[in-house]
Amino acid sequence: MVQAIIIALSIIAMLFSSTSFATTKELGWVGCGISKKAYMSDLADAFALEKGIKINIQGGGATKGIREVAAGTSDLGGSCRFHLPDSDQEKDVGFEPVAWDALVVIVHKDNPVSNINLTQVRDILLGKITNWKELGGEPAPIKLFIRKGKISGVGYTVRKLIFANSNQEFVATKQFDSTGPLEKAVEEDPLAIAISGISSAQQRNVKMLSLNQRTPDYDNIKSGQYALYRPLFITFSPNSPNIVEIREFIQFAHSATGRRIMKKNGVVPYLEALRLVMKQVEQDRRAQKLSNQEITYE
Numbered sequence: 001m002v003q004a005i006i007i008a009l010s011i012i013a014m015l016f017s018s019t020s021f022a023t024t025k026e027l028g029w030v031g032c033g034i035s036k037k038a039y040m041s042d043l044a045d046a047f048a049l050e051k052g053i054k055i056n057i058q059g060g061g062a063t064k065g066i067r068e069v070a071a072g073t074s075d076l077g078g079s080c081r082f083h084l085p086d087s088d089q090e091k092d093v094g095f096e097p098v099a100w101d102a103l104v105v106i107v108h109k110d111n112p113v114s115n116i117n118l119t120q121v122r123d124i125l126l127g128k129i130t131n132w133k134e135l136g137g138e139p140a141p142i143k144l145f146i147r148k149g150k151i152s153g154v155g156y157t158v159r160k161l162i163f164a165n166s167n168q169e170f171v172a173t174k175q176f177d178s179t180g181p182l183e184k185a186v187e188e189d190p191l192a193i194a195i196s197g198i199s200s201a202q203q204r205n206v207k208m209l210s211l212n213q214r215t216p217d218y219d220n221i222k223s224g225q226y227a228l229y230r231p232l233f234i235t236f237s238p239n240s241p242n243i244v245e246i247r248e249f250i251q252f253a254h255s256a257t258g259r260r261i262m263k264k265n266g267v268v269p270y271l272e273a274l275r276l277v278m279k280q281v282e283q284d285r286r287a288q289k290l291s292n293q294e295i296t297y298e
Helices: 002-023 033-051 062-071 118-125 153-163 179-188 218-223 243-254 256-264 276-291
Strands: 026-031 054-060 076-079 094-108 143-147 174-176 192-197 206-208 229-236
Touching (some): 033 054, 033 179, 033 256, 062 076, 062 229, 094 179, 094 243, 118 153, 143 179, 174 179, 179 192, 229 243, 229 276, 243 256
Parallel strands (some): 143 192
Antiparallel strands (some): 076 229, 094 206, 094 229
């Protein structure tokens, strides 16, 4: 009798285990390192605890976060740029904005320069300003570090917001494959300057310069007083077999819990700064004027 009870309990346990295994979901996410550091890692952990759905997170950059989703090799992606309008590899992808990120100019923590304006940023990228003395620093050559290619999240957005030209060439000292090594190089080089997203830069031992006398803090970004910002997107395929779980995660990202996680990491939740949508139009107009040298920032 005892043996029969043990066998019965074992069968029940096996059935329960099998059922649990069959219903457990695991989604894959690839994308930009800035999104990963800004909110994704903590958000995925909280989602798994609350919903029982694990998200396997991989990096790879914004382009990968769009194109692997389009190809169906990943359920979700993270991107800090919108799709390229003429790219067949980026068609049929959904973009859900979930947060706001600022682009920041970063330098070594011991650099005496504390403020820069958009005209100066443009001229550094074009190789017209090459010495720190021209920015009020010590006489020494500027080392400009940038991401490789023109379609990384930061690289594409810088070209769009400052030059209104996605094909703009930069005069760089060194190029990097991804954001992490670029930020680390700035940490280590007193003469370096680069542009990155505040969501990842604020976790580094670097100095973030004020831009047009505005610090890239939470309040200035949320109010639109800071000059350069962009949405962070969750990318997805509307035709994914896991679309129910994907939409559940997107809803979680917008929920009070999701927004609290973002704010804890210093990220502005998208729904809490909808005024920035109209500010984006101003950014585009300013970029066009700046590219035509119609305005100069002091």
